[in-house]
Amino acid sequence: MAHETPDSPPPVTPPRRRTRLTRRGRLTLFIGSLLVLVVAAAVLVPLLTRETKTEETPRTLVIPEGRRATQVYEAVDQALGVPAGTTAAAAPTSDLPLPAAAKGNPEGYLYPATYPVTSATTPKSLLRYMTDTAGRHFGADHITAGARRNDVTVYQTVTIASIVQAEADTEADMGKVARVIHNRLDRGMPLQMDSTLNYALNRSTLDTTTGDTKLASPYNSYAHKGLPPTPIGNPGEQAMSAAITPTPGPWLYFVTVAPGDTRFTDDYAEQQRNVAEFNRNRGGGG
Structure with a gap:
């Protein structure tokens, strides 16, 4: 190891040379710095745009x-x-x-x-x-189980529910309307539902004529026994519930004689009296 004595002169350090940029060098440095700023801005703008973009409100x-x-x-x-x-x-x-x-x-x-x-x-x-x-x-379990219990398919259950939806005056009546449908199907009786005729004729009315009941259509439930070939509308949850769990009862007939007053019966003579009352209320005579 070398030692310095007190009398030794201090080591000589070469003078530092200051780097001086030429005009071309200064220009190159300026352009390089500018490019860095431009690239940074180009990255930042999409990020800001992405963050502030609002989604369409459905x-x-x-x-x-x-x-x-x-x-x-x-x-x-x-x-x-x-x-x-x-x-x-x-x-x-x-x-x-x-x-x-x-x-x-x-x-x-x-x-x-x-x-x-x-x-x-x-x-x-x-x-x-x-x-x-x-x-x-x-496809829910309670729907498929209800269809099996009633000895019909799920598709037939949807068809029944669509008729219930069209025929029932109130949600409270849906279970009874469903029971009338099931009872008539079980007895081999034609459903005789005006709603199926309305579907075939693409209308919605309470007025069904004798001529309507002779319509040549598979949706004519006066002329054909069983269910129509397809649903006659798109039923909701309450109608489906009624279709799989109809209210117990012997009814075969019903008619809404006035809003909120639907009469259910298994006696044809009583049904005729109820229909006559409906016609009087409608101004149609006896």
Whole structure:
């Protein structure tokens, strides 16, 4: 190891040379710094944009209980702002999750509910949403068990529920209407439900004529025994509950003689008297 003596002169340190940038060097440094700032800003702006971007607020489409498929299609057209008939035309090609018995007809499976609608919603996607929802509800254990208990299929249960939905004056009457349907089916009697004729004629009325009852249609439940070939509307939860658990009773007939006053009976003569009262209330005579 080298030692310095007190008399030794201090070591000599070479003078430092200050680096001086030429004009070209200063320009290069300035441009490089500017590029760094530009790149940083380019990264920051998308991040800020992504954070401040607001998502579209969905609108809502309400499908009430009992609406027919044709009415649902019209509501979807209006909600999506597409030309009339667009949804009806899309239905057969939408690959909807339906039971085999439906044969591609979604009637009964356009589940009544409130659905979100955005600019990305299409008729096909909305119809799939509705039928998916129906499949989940109608595939529930209590529905399938109720159908087996009544010796009908789930699809037939949906058909019964659609008639209940159309015929019952109030929710309180639904169980009794369902019982009338089951009782008449069990006895091999035609249902004779005006709602099935209305469906065939694409109308909604309380006035059924003798001529109407002679209509050549599989939906004419005056002329044909058993259930119509498809549901006649899209039933809600209460109607489905009534269809699987009808109120116990012997009734074979009913008529709503006035709002809130539906008469149920198993006696034909009494039914005739009730119908006469209905006609008087409607101003139709005896």
